[in-house]
Amino acid sequence: MPKRLDRLADLNADYDVIFCDVWGVLHNGVQAWPFAGEALGAFRRQGGSVVLITNSPRRRKGVGEQLDLIGVDPEAYDRIVTSGDVTRDLIKAGSKDVYFIGPDRDRPLLGGLGVNDAGLDEAGTVVCTGLFDDENEQPEEYISILEDFRKKDLPFICANPDLVVERGERLIPCAGSIAALYEKMGGRTLVSGKPHAPIYEAAVAAAKELRPDIANGRILAIGDGMPTDVKGAQDFGLDLLYVSDGIHARDYTDRAVVDEGKLEAFLERNGARPVRWMQRLR
Template sequence: MAERIGSLNDIVKHYDVILCDVWGVLHNGVSSFADASIALRSAREAGLSVVLITNSPRPGNGVIPQLESLGVLPEAYDRMVTSGDVTRKLIAEGPGKVYFIGADRETSLLEGLDVECVDEEQAEVIVCTGFVDDEVETPEDYREVLTRLASRNIPMICANPDLVVERGHRLVPCAGAIAALYTELGGTSRIAGKPHKPIYVAALDEALSHRGPFDKNRVLAVGDGMPTDVLGAITEGLDLLYISAGIHGRDYMDGAKTDVAALEAFLDSHNARPRWWMPRLQ
């Protein structure tokens, strides 16, 4: 079983770099977790480099204002890499006629790229950032259009691999849920965000640019999502601090209390072996 820690400060001596998830660790989509920002700021003051690594479909310069509005301290991190940042490279390499699925505010992902948004019939590629309205929609609302697109072998680029995220005390669906349905329907998807390698390469490059050479054994990943943060850390061979009160907390928590045996069983069921765990980053 992973070791329960009381504070990030308890383990910073083991690391030079932290790759920290954002949604579920630093905020819940409605407000920030103040102790998390303070913990990362303290780690930076101790000499560590902090790179935020998020599956947001927006480029990083579009996420920073959101973090500030939620109360995340700008002193909590040195650099940021988003799924949007690495996904833009996939879009640039692909066909130019894009069928876009997502909210209007996410179209900034396409800005500056040599692509054209077209209707379904003209599409050469799908770019999915999420739901048009994630408050009311489910993947089933997209089944008919996805079935038609899959029958034409139109590839999908998924800008946010997350299946769900917390929004306040609720879970809302993300683009990964649409991509999962598309795969079920026989379509193909390309994904660069967590848990896939491109976003980790980009994040480690940002750390290298910030601090110079470091040993990968002294990199700590922090996250709460089993199919994204945890799997990505495992695949990359990184130590993991698992934030247990995130999106999976309902599986082993009763209110604020953690059933440690249930947590251990949950981790075992996912073949997950984080080195450390705590309910919320502090």
């Protein structure tokens, strides 16, 4: 069982760069966690660099604007790398006739790529950024259209691999939950966001703009999601700080108190090997 960490500052001397998750660590979709931003800001003031690494299907400019609206301190980070940005390479390499699944606010992801908004009969690929209405829909409602995609053997590009995210006190389904259904049905999925390597390679490139000689051993990843943040960081060979008060908190937390025995069993069950853990980044 990794030891509990009281303050991020206790690890600052061991790392030059932090790759920090956004949703669940810096905010819950409704409000920012001010102590998290303060901790990252202090790391930067001591000479460190922070790259936010998020599975948001938006481009980095849109994520930055969203962080401003929610109230995340802009002094908390140097760069933003998004799943949306790295997914654009997959979209460019595919068919120009795209069947789009997601809310209208995510359509700027397709801007400048020369793609056409196609119906099922004309589509050569599917791009999914999320559910059309994630407040009221569930992934299972998409099974019928997924069956149609499967019959046509359409590749399914998933711009947000997260299965769920927190929005206030609720867990909201993401594009990854639809992609998981399609894959289970035998469909082809294409993903660049966490836990896959392309988003980490992009984060390293962003870090090297700030520190050209950075080594993986001097990078600390911070996150709360097992199938994305944890698996991605470990597969890429990065040290991990696990934030327990995120999407998995219900598995080992009762009335805001972490049961460390349950947490240890949860980490072991999921093959997670963080160097430390803390309930909330501070």
